[in-house]
Amino acid sequence: MLTYRDEINHLWERRHVLRQWRRGELSRESVCDADFLLITASQYHGSSAGRDCPICGSEQLRTVEWIYGEKLGRLSGTARTKEEIAELLHRFPEITVHTVEVCPVCKWNFLLKARTAVAG
Numbered sequence: 001m002l003t004y005r006d007e008i009n010h011l012w013e014r015r016h017v018l019r020q021w022r023r024g025e026l027s028r029e030s031v032c033d034a035d036f037l038l039i040t041a042s043q044y045h046g047s048s049a050g051r052d053c054p055i056c057g058s059e060q061l062r063t064v065e066w067i068y069g070e071k072l073g074r075l076s077g078t079a080r081t082k083e084e085i086a087e088l089l090h091r092f093p094e095i096t097v098h099t100v101e102v103c104p105v106c107k108w109n110f111l112l113k114a115r116t117a118v119a120g
């Protein structure tokens with residue numbers, strides 16, 4: 001089991017960026033810049049976002065969780081499934097988790113939220 005606390009969500013920023021993109025104030029290249037690592041991580045460690053990509057409409061939109069923490073050592077900055085995060089909480093008291101939305105088709109990506117996972 002894991003629970004989350006200290007959630008900071010960036011949904012307002014996401015709406016703002018998408019509005020700017022629709023108005024033509026941001027180029028598609030500037031909002032669709034996911035690199036190979038992020039796309040691959042979303043496919044192997046992520047899960048379906050359950051909604052369409054806001055840029056290209058693809059149904060392949062995914063979310064992937066990245067973990068961070070000083071005590072995590074070389075595990076910090078890696079993509080993990082929820083099951084792996086729950087497992088890691090047996091070894092670490094808390095883990096910072098960033099949830100990133102990624103479209104493998106057009107390379108749209110956005111940090112949706114940052115929160116702390118704790119065992120419980």
Ligand SMILES: [Zn+2]
Pocket residue numbers: 053054055056057058103104105106107108
């Ligand atoms: Zn897309």
